[in-house]
Amino acid sequence: MSVDGAQLWTLNQRLLGVVMDACTGELAELELETKEFFVLAEVEASPYPAEIATALLLPKASVTVYVRNLVAKGFVRREIDEADLRRHRLVLTAEGTQARDRALAALAAEYDRRLARVTPQDRVELKRILKAMLAF
Numbered sequence: 001m002s003v004d005g006a007q008l009w010t011l012n013q014r015l016l017g018v019v020m021d022a023c024t025g026e027l028a029e030l031e032l033e034t035k036e037f038f039v040l041a042e043v044e045a046s047p048y049p050a051e052i053a054t055a056l057l058l059p060k061a062s063v064t065v066y067v068r069n070l071v072a073k074g075f076v077r078r079e080i081d082e083a084d085l086r087r088h089r090l091v092l093t094a095e096g097t098q099a100r101d102r103a104l105a106a107l108a109a110e111y112d113r114r115l116a117r118v119t120p121q122d123r124v125e126l127k128r129i130l131k132a133m134l135a136f
Helices: 007-022 024-029 034-042 049-056 060-072 094-113 120-134
Strands: 074-079 082-094
Touching: 007 024, 007 094, 024 094, 034 049, 034 060, 034 082, 034 094, 049 060, 060 074, 082 094
Parallel strands: none
Antiparallel strands: 074 082
């Protein structure tokens, strides 16, 4: 049985879309748009807007808008980077951390509902496969 990479890609995208759609209510309660959530979730790992754009495959101009919105909502603040005074790094506020954690919990709960349909053995195999693909 042949498995087409494009078909797998499409199925994965559909799954991610379904999970995100199921979480829109929780995101709305937090006053977060979907892409704002992704930016918020990436701030600790990538504290510079250009890094966030690269990590999330988003245009830099879009990230600028999302960051501006997150700052206005009190979820993120800009700080001068002590290593390079020309740069600003992003830092999550306590409110931002709380919003991120709550949104991630909703996302994890919805993903877990989907994952419950998969046997524990297949979950282990899925994890192994995903790690192998990421290590490429």
